């Protein structure tokens with residue numbers, strides 16, 4: 639089903655103000671944004687407007703009680719200048735899962751994808767052509783009741799904006815195993831991309847950063863033994879030629895689309911994959927015996943981020959030289975091919991947007 643989306647174009651483009659050869663992550667914004675409103679039990683008023691500030695009442699519910707969820711996905715250009723969005727149907731489904739957990743409404747069927755398509759058609763010239771850059775797409779939903787009191791909001795906004803971005807990490811990452819702070823518990827909200835999860839990670843991360851680490855490697859909250867995720871990435875270890883990643887079944891781990899892609903591609907490359915718990919003890923033992931061949935974080939922003947050091951109880955465990963990381967390197971190369979439209983067999987993983995009719999504003 640196609641939805642009616644009204645378009646109010648920006649009077650002039652800001653694109654010439656942006657240095658596409660020096661893109662930071664998340665600091666530049668394209669010309670337009672998509673907005674939808676929810677009230678009286680339904681979504682309406684679909685529109686694309688010039689990217690601009692929005693005024694909110696101080697009692698806006700999202701600010702106080704945190705009904706706020708988001709998604710993150712990327713688009714790139716193929717050789718012919720079409721825009722390719724990587725697995726957006728998966729983000730649409732996950733947004734619905736997050737919304738449901740946070741007591742927020744589902745979006746109408748097809749709106750998520752159509753809104754991305756129309757927004758990107760309009761801002762296609764913002765999609766970088768450089769291989770290491772992409773257009774980051776940020777859909778989010780917030781509760782907008784002007785009301786002080788904890789209840790499910792009756793009003794929401796669903797908004798999408800986009801940012802041309804460069805690389806997220808420029809070097810391999812160092813992660814610190816936190817025993818003091820826990821990200822997620824069974825029955826909690828670890829599997830939801832809700833704003834509060836990220837707020838809660840910032841204080842622990844401050845101390846890890848002071849010690850030279852980039853991210854926290856989170857442990858389970860019950861036994862404090864098993865790895866969950868590193869920062870906002872799913873975590874993978876290659877031990878004895880088996881690619882191991884923690885399972886999703888407890889609801890403590892965010893079901894990453896990069897994670898799913900890594901598992902699928904690794905299996906297709908003939909690599910054995912196991913979704914199972916990995917304990918700190920197993921890691922330490924395997925490290926001692928030099929059986930860890932590779933380790934990396936997987937997420938949309940960084941794609942595949944090799945892990946160089948795991949810090950635990952103030953000891954730094956160094957992992958093999960990055961040059962020897964055949965698994966993460968091969969998977970990353972494959973992912974890039976798919977994202978650029980150079981892999982016909984995985985063309986179902988990209989949503990192609992024909993931007994040829996596009997007339998710059």
Ligand SMILES: *Cc1c(COP(=O)(O)O)cnc(C)c1O
Nearest residue numbers: 870871872892894895896937938
């Ligand atoms: C977004 C996110 C990921 C990665 O998910 P992708 O779909 O691969 O981008 C992993 N962990 C957390 C906590 C996240 O928020």
